[in-house]
Amino acid sequence: MGTLHDPASQSLAAASVLARSPPEEVVADAAPSAAPDKDVLSDVLRVIKLTGALFFWVDASSPWSVDVPRADSFAHLILPRAQHVISYHIITQGSGSLSIGDGPPMEFAEGDILVIPHEDSYAMRSAPGVRSGLSLEDSLDFFRAMAAGQLPFVVNEGGDGPLLTRYVCGFLGCDARPFNPLLGALPPLIRIRRAAGAPSDLLDRLIELTLAEVSAQRPGAECIRLRLSELMFVEVVRRYLEALPPEQTGWLAGLRDPAVGRAVALVHANPARGWTIEELARETGVSRSVLAARFTRLVGCPPMQYLTRWRVQLAARLLTDGLAKVSAVGRDVGYESEAAFSRSFKKLAGVSPASWRSGRRG
Template sequence: MPSGARPELIESPEFFAGGFSWMDALTEAMRAVRLTSALFFNGEFSAPWRFATPAQDKVAPVVSPDSERLVLFHLVIDGVATARTDGHDDVALEAGDIVVFPQGDAHEMWNGRTSKLFPGARLLPQLAKGELAAEKWGGTGAVTKIICGYLGCERHAEGSFLSGLPPIFKINVRSSPAGAWIESAIRHCVSEIDPQRAGRMAVLAKLAETLFVETLCCYIDELPAERTGWLATARDPKIGQALALLHRDPARAWTLPDLARESGTSRTVLVDRFVQLMGESPLAYLARWRLQLAARRLTTTDRKVLQVAYDVGYESEAAFSRAFRREFGVPPARYRRERKAQSVRAV
């Protein structure tokens, strides 16, 4: 089963028809990105209450130091709440809603009127140890139960499955059988008498990632037909197949006729629809994606520059270096040195 695939989709014949489903592009894109995830806070708040979460650059060093991007999310298990990030309308939440902040922006959540903020700093020792923090706080009113988590990833996810997401959005996970099952599993895990016991945090981490994938799937399902961008492209019956093929085998010497044939469409339709949805041609997108993959290999492996060039589909180091410099402003070897130096300084 592909990572993150939903059970009800696996059972449908369309999932296997032609070897692809609309989820394949998402699956392949996520496979190419190093992901970390966790559920880190189990909160029970009695109205009135309010808590604030700082931006990702403040949160990441504590909960996921190796992540370049941090997606923050909160799942409302019981009760109601309101969420807000600067510059956007308030979002009303009820039980089963997950509110997501794809850019990791600072935000607030509350129920009732109070100027007193939950003292989140007292969670830092547990968060730094990778534990699930649990707190009860607030007044004497209605209770809201919230589970908070994150998905950490590399920066180049901005060019694929994080592309085009609004700074804040909500999905009710109970609207799908898979989402309801994931929520039930999370509730069970966090209600354990000893949630820190061996293996429990690993299970919660997998559930956090699965919850995020399911949320993206529901978001894609609800996209208006006129929407453009990466997720809209992944959903398109034919162009989504082309996108999945490029992600599955980026080093292949793709031509437009080959890509069109294996996507089951014409070259004209492929190019026109891809440009309409993505704003660039399939081969232009592939060129950018190859360079993003190369940048990752340069910083995560010791492979020589020439080997990295071959890995992502270039036939010569010179051609690869020219393309890499156009994209990142520096040649590959210097990029590797500078990124490693930055990592050392961060430690």
């Protein structure tokens, strides 16, 4: 299994790592202008079209076992137009274990929130060794029936044992292509632990609202549940970001770095501007070489490459949702010629802008 990230277990005592880091080279005559008023995480979530897809409740009596196939095998059943499906579970009672693929089991307990961002197959069990015996086709039939409204909102699983585990199952759709910087920054499994007796916070209130909608079953409840599921995912990502250790790399880690985070915010605030590395360095108050090295180390690509990728992602959204000509879309995201735009788009997306539009609308 890949990395498990448990924010509650992360040590925040890594200041010595920063203390050993070499001092940055500051450009003395280049005071940065006011910080751009751009919420980068919200911008990405908007462009990648995060959408609640399916939401139901499971009452599982021991012994119980649930095997969930790769999400790309059932995505077309629950959200046909989504490129990618994220799975999550809220444990409201009981305990069990979850394993990704053939990886080792990770125990969970009441109050935990589990997020599987990368469409991996996984198994949830009441105890090691318990098997469901369901085939892939059985699982697909379940998702097909659930999406069609042919199954009850509360699903009963397992045997007739006394131990009961209750958990919410949620699935979110989003775009993964041409460029989704958030997905690449998330581990295979995120576990958020909500300590018993801790003061109520935003995540607790969102869960309470969701469970209230489940119980009330008022008109419009499904719409509200799906919107609340989107909000819960955003809050989980924020908690993951807040708990990252200082030495962590990745797009989310880059957002909290003063220079890199500011450069990313500038790009998102005005992606059509003809940015250069010199301009971004001047705006962030560090040298060109420092910004390039730090940006590449944290985000995984140089600043200008990130700009190109984000422009193409924006263009993909405009091509999918709008009616503007390809040349107009290219101009809107910063390309002076249709030919240059088409070359950049095809290099990253694998198809021409026109083919992307027809394929996404077909």
